[in-house]
Amino acid sequence: MPEGLLIEDLHLSVRAPASRPVLSGVGLSVAPGEFVALVGASGSGKTMTALAVLGLLPPQIQAGSGSISLGGxxxxxxxxxxxxxxxxxxxGMLYQQxxxxxxxxxxxxxxxAEPLKLHRGxxxxxxxxxxxxxxxxxxFDDPARIARAYPHQLSGGMAQRAMLAVAMAGQPELLLADEPTSALDKVLERQILELIDNQRRRHGLGVLYITHDLATVSAFADRVVVMDAGCVQEEGPARTVLGAPRTACARELLEACALTRRRIAAAGEPGPSRDILALHGVTKRFAKGRGARPALDNVSLSLREGEILGVLGQSGSGKSTLARLLVDVEAxxxxxxxxxxxxADGRNDDGGAGSGVPGTxxxxxxxxPHDAFDPRMKLFASLEAPLRRQRACTADERRDRIHQAVRDVELEPGMLDRYPSQCSGGQLQRLTIARALLLDPAVLICDEATSALDAVTQRKVLDLLLRLHRDRRLSLIMISxxxxxxxxxxxxVAVLYQGALVELAGTADFFANPQHRHSKELVAAARAHPTACAAPVACSDLAACAHRGSGRLGTTRLLELVTSPDS
Structure with missing residues (x-):
């Protein structure tokens, strides 16, 4: 019987002259057939741990003491x-991007074809x-078409599923999954996780699953390992760690999840206001030929001044295409x-599609976020570029504005001397928000802007966006x-399904009584999970709810507890 993955006392650091620790004494194990969740805030060292296992550490990172073994x-x-x-x-490997x-x-x-040839002949x-x-x-419903497609022809969710297929091609004994469902809607997330879990049970596949989604952890994980600041802070059975966390970082992740769910429709309904963006019968096609479905099909939709409009839909429903049309990347x-x-300066600009007016x-x-930055440029240069094109401020003024924008997204200006490869996904996601705000836009379109963030960072970013919405009278389109x-x-809330707008309603009305069949599926998928505990639990303690006799927790019970007034 293989021994599985074993990491003992692993130390990583940045090479001299700026030597600093990255991982300090990390130890964890994944037995064959075991599902271990590695959770923690952005920058806690989760991804670096996985890269160390794969031997894919960045050149500036060096391994010190410790050991990593797989089956001896x-x-x-x-x-x-x-x-x-x-x-x-x-x-096998599943990546965040x-x-x-x-x-x-x-x-x-x-x-x-490559892993099938190299590893299975x-x-x-x-x-x-x-x-x-x-x-x-x-x-995939049409595997033959996907096999002929190139990566740029796939949506983010479709690319993630294709990566899963590649990861399973070599029939691995260990699967390293770094936020593999962060870009997927709840329906597809459930499908992917069920597939991973089925492979685990059928083939004895060990799974190290890096995530910040506590509901996912509760439904599937046998054990949970909590990381913070490059160290393992806590580990144990899922019901123990999530039911009675001992450390502050674990409690903070649970509390952030609870606070995000409590603030339902807290923004309220806006007062009557004019439309500042309006789509009238918009259709956009990428694929040609008989039977090809348009990316957007006869969509009519408006954004009101001072409004936050949520756009929902499964992967491939047309959400990102809508965003690209609104910023004139596509016509x-x-x-x-x-x-x-x-x-923000009080001037009004009117324009139609393709006019180029809404460039700022x-x-x-x-x-x-990794695709939003030039990997050859330091972060300061990337943020300064749009201000340079405006030619409206001096070098000192540009530096001050950039530093303030970076502080607004809870980062330190000192990191602007780094390259994108030296930052975590969560840090880069916040920097994309900072760069977007530098030109004082009237409308900010957030295309899955928090999908890569842990619950704590996500809440901070969402609260930042709400503050900007209030203080700057910023209108938002939240695509998620x-x-x-x-x-x-x-x-x-606007719901897109296969390129069509199928529902538009106030947030409270939508979640209380969705009308379209697809809307009902989305709301139902968010409320429950097929692996959630079916038995009623009277106890108010998370640890009392066990999933099928293992250390797992039912998602429904977890969400009930973290959203209760006493949680």
Missing amino acids: TDLLRASGAELNRLRGGRI PKRMFNPRMTIGSHL LRGRQAREQALGLLADAG PDRGSIARTLSR EVQLVFQE HDMNVIRYMSHR
Whole structure:
């Protein structure tokens, strides 16, 4: 029987001259068939732990003392050739930003063919059949079409599912999953997690699952490991750690989850106001040919001045296409977009689709922060670029504005001397918000702006956006698959399904009584989980609720407890 993954007393640090610890004495294990959740705030060291297991540490990071072994194989001392055989073979990998891991010149089918050939010796027809089967298992209705597609032709959620298929191609004994469902809606998240769990049970697959989603942890994890500041702060069975956390960082994650859910529709309904953005019968197609579905199909929708509009939908429903149209990155094939925008300096700008007017008045916070920064430029230069183009302030004024914007998103200006690769995903996500605010826009479009953040950081960013909305009279479009984010922020909710607008309602009305079939599915998926405990639990203690006799907690019971007045 293989020993599984064992990490003992692992120390990592930044190389001299700026030597500082990254991980300090980290120890954890994943037995065959065990699901271990590694949780913690952004920058706590979760991803660095996974990269150390894979032998993919950045060049500026060096390993000190400690050991990492898989089934008796010493991973820290393995040669490059040995690690290449392990990666994609005995170790499968799921990344937080899947599109960054794909070669943009290769089809998804070609990506699948490589591990099938290298690790299982399959070629030709056998490899093609296995590739289609893996894509079908990952939730694709048309595996043949996806196999022919290139990464840029997939939405964020579709790319994540394709990466899962690639990770499972080598029939691994250990799966490292770094926030694999952060870009997925709740329906797809459930499908992916069920697939991972089925593989775990069927093949004895060990899973190290990095996440900040406590509901996910409760439903699937056997054990939970909590990290903070590069150290393991707490570990144990899921019901113990989540039911009676001993450390402040674990309690903070639970409390942040509870506060986000409590503030339902706290923004309230805005008063009557004019429309500042309006789509009239907008259609946008990317795929051509018979049977090709448009990305957006005859969508009519408006944003009111001072409003926060939530846009919900599954992966591939057209949410990001809507954002790209509103910032003039794409132009509609049919229909029109009318804009009547008020700038922070009091000037009004009117324009139609394709006019180029909203280049500064409408700003977009990107879904994938790593793709929003030039990896060759330091962060200060990336933030300074839009101010340089405006030529409206001196170098000192630009520096002051950038430093203030960075402080507004709970970061220190000192980090602006880094490159993007030296930052966590959560830090980069906050920096995209800071850059978007530098030009004082009238409208901020947040495309999954908090999907990569832990619960604590997410709450801080959402509260920051609410403060900016109030203080700057900023109008917001919150594009998300996270029902809690939409409920927390929005005045109205628009639901997209297969490119069509299927429902538009006030937030309270929508969550109380969704009308469209797809809306009902989304609300139901957020309320419950198929693996949640079915038995009623009278006790007010999280630890009293066990999932199928294991250390797991039912999602429904967890959410009831963290949203109760006494939690």
